[in-house]
Amino acid sequence: MSEPIIRVQGLWHVYMPMEQLALKDVNLEIYPGEFIALVGQNGSGKTTLVKHFNGLLKPTRGAVIVNGKDTRNASVSELASTVGYVFQNPDHQIFAETVREEVSFGPKNLGFDSNRIKETTERVLAQVGLSEYIDEMPFTLGRGQRQRLAVASVLSMEPSVLIIDEPTTGLDWGESVRMMELVRTLNEKGHTIIMTTHNMAIVALYAKRVCVLRLGEKILDGPTSCVFKEVEKLKTAFVSPPQLFRLSDLMQAHEFDDCTVDGVTRYFLRLLKGE
Amino acid sequence: MKEVYNMPVIEVRELSFTYRNGKAPAVSDISFSVDRGEFVGIIGPTGAGKTTLCRCLTGVVPHIYSGKLSGEVTVNGLDVKVASIAELAQSVGFVQQDAESQLLMTDIEKEVVFPLENLGIPRGEMRRRLEYVLELVRLTPYRKRHPFYLSGGQKQRVVLASALAMNPDVLILDEATSELDPVGAEEVLSVVAEINRQGKTVILIEHNMEELAQYADRIIVLDRGRLVADAPSRDVLSDIALLSGLQIYPPQVTQVAINLARAGIQIDRIPITIEEARSTFEEVAGRGLRG
Numbered sequence: 001m002s003e004p005i006i007r008v009q010g011l012w013h014v015y016m017p018m019e020q021l022a023l024k025d026v027n028l029e030i031y032p033g034e035f036i037a038l039v040g041q042n043g044s045g046k047t048t049l050v051k052h053f054n055g056l057l058k059p060t061r062g063a064v065i066v067n068g069k070d071t072r073n074a075s076v077s078e079l080a081s082t083v084g085y086v087f088q089n090p091d092h093q094i095f096a097e098t099v100r101e102e103v104s105f106g107p108k109n110l111g112f113d114s115n116r117i118k119e120t121t122e123r124v125l126a127q128v129g130l131s132e133y134i135d136e137m138p139f140t141l142g143r144g145q146r147q148r149l150a151v152a153s154v155l156s157m158e159p160s161v162l163i164i165d166e167p168t169t170g171l172d173w174g175e176s177v178r179m180m181e182l183v184r185t186l187n188e189k190g191h192t193i194i195m196t197t198h199n200m201a202i203v204a205l206y207a208k209r210v211c212v213l214r215l216g217e218k219i220l221d222g223p224t225s226c227v228f229k230e231v232e233k234l235k236t237a238f239v240s241p242p243q244l245f246r247l248s249d250l251m252q253a254h255e256f257d258d259c260t261v262d263g264v265t266r267y268f269l270r271l272l273k274g275e
Numbered sequence: 276m277k278e279v280y281n282m283p284v285i286e287v288r289e290l291s292f293t294y295r296n297g298k299a300p301a302v303s304d305i306s307f308s309v310d311r312g313e314f315v316g317i318i319g320p321t322g323a324g325k326t327t328l329c330r331c332l333t334g335v336v337p338h339i340y341s342g343k344l345s346g347e348v349t350v351n352g353l354d355v356k357v358a359s360i361a362e363l364a365q366s367v368g369f370v371q372q373d374a375e376s377q378l379l380m381t382d383i384e385k386e387v388v389f390p391l392e393n394l395g396i397p398r399g400e401m402r403r404r405l406e407y408v409l410e411l412v413r414l415t416p417y418r419k420r421h422p423f424y425l426s427g428g429q430k431q432r433v434v435l436a437s438a439l440a441m442n443p444d445v446l447i448l449d450e451a452t453s454e455l456d457p458v459g460a461e462e463v464l465s466v467v468a469e470i471n472r473q474g475k476t477v478i479l480i481e482h483n484m485e486e487l488a489q490y491a492d493r494i495i496v497l498d499r500g501r502l503v504a505d506a507p508s509r510d511v512l513s514d515i516a517l518l519s520g521l522q523i524y525p526p527q528v529t530q531v532a533i534n535l536a537r538a539g540i541q542i543d544r545i546p547i548t549i550e551e552a553r554s555t556f557e558e559v560a561g562r563g564l565r566g
Binding site for chain 1: 320450458482522523531534538557
């Protein structure tokens with residue numbers, strides 16, 4: 001396998017001045033092209049962890065290596081060309097008068113020339129399905145559209161890693177699926193995706209790997225379908241896997257090999273009809 | 276078993292409302308009534324009119340958001356067009372999505388008594404209500420704490436406590452748990468379920484069908500401003516065609532049961548919660564093992 005794009009080594013983080021321990025000896029390697037979900041209760045350390053990936057926070061102890069660079073020796077702007085961070089609430093991120101300005105702000109700051117800024121802006125807006133709104137005011141867009149605009153304004157800096165914090169909060173199911181299909185497409189085009197979320201249905205459908213944090217410690221890390229089978233351990237982190245994984249845990253006499261709606265349906269059909 | 280009195284506390288008749296400057300009605304021709312003690316869920320995609328409907332029930336429409344309102348809305352005998360917001364606030368409590376923006380004061384006690392002071396409730400009564408609601412939302416030990424130092428679920432319970440201190444007959448929650456983690460959401464909903472058992476009417480706007488399945492007796496479905504379904508929760512949640520048309524994700528166990536029923540397997544009652552699913556599927560599997 002190739003080199004990890006993010007390597008977290010024995011990472012501890014203590015918030016000053018209250019000396020709150022937020023991360024405790026976390027080790028993690030993320031490889032290019034992965035789609036990983038970080039889950040855990042509020043206060044479990046998810047956001048503290050991802051803020052180390054773009055240098056917003058520096059390790060109290062241990063190290064974070066991004067694209068071969070130790071984040072202690074790299075500035076946030078240096079890391080921004082590798083790691084993009086999409087905030088949970090798009091309204092905390094959006095500030096410009098027009099959609100075009102919003103999206104071209106990042107590339108301008110990175111010193112792209114004007115042709116490249118125009119080309120990049122139009123390309124990423126097309127990617128997120130907002131081309132027709134290029135001259136609109138961001139706040140006239142719907143919540144789902146503003147969320148996709150936030151993604152576009154990070155994408156325009158062409159980072160290979162995207163951190164997406166709670167991509168579906170405040171969105172209904174239809175909008176959530178639209179947002180996640182966009183994220184899936186970006187992943188298929190080669191972007192490494194790191195998402196934090198409380199929505200386990202979304203994790204089950206989209207993330208290939210899940211990492212569970214509890215009180216600043218990593219307690220589970222592996223392929224999504226394996227991690228979600230650890231119902232008891234997840235409970236200690238206050239994470240409730242999708243309904244059919246919990247059903248599988250309740251119905252110990254039955255071994256569902258695939259805890260999706262289709263998988264469980266097939267299981268019972270096989271059992272009843274020998275199909 | 277909780278009691279539902281056969282006595283409407285909310286009556287909505289042919290309600291339509293268009294916001295000032297709005298092009299199309301946000302809700303149109305909506306009629307339903309809610310009995311005292313019911314727990315009603317309202318679902319529908321974004322833009323369906325859920326929030327507008329709640330605003331009509333609290334009097335925020337038409338008193339704060341003006342526009343063209345037709346039809347009748349009565350809550351606890353008060354006509355929302357005529358009654359003042361202050362009057363209505365004593366009948367209807369309203370909890371919204373963003374707890375942060377609903378908190379004003381520097382500690383929990385002050386937050387809870389603030390609206391009571393405004394109404395001129397006598398001191399002894401105020402104290403009694405304060406103790407009662409703090410206990411109900413399980414925040415008595417934190418009473419002097421600044422909201423800044425509370426978790427999301429605790430903040431939302433403070434908002435809930437201050438709504439409940441008015442002793443309203445009806446409590447409306449507009450996606451009140453959507454920004455909380457699962458633990459916070461459960462903390463809030465378990466309190467809501469408790470006050471419903473005590474006889475309060477609850478209206479819950481919610482995206483999570485698993486939660487509705489657990490709590491709501493009945494679900495009203497809105498789409499593009501219109502009421503498209505109003506039925507017991509089980510009927511609505513097992514209407515996969517209706518829900519998928521609105522891009523609403525039904526509980527997974529319900530989807531499995533419907534798939535099995537379609538494949539010709541007899542299922543007497545479509546499960547909507549995980550506990551129901553367990554007993555249904557165990558019974559179904561038992562048939563397979565015997566045969």
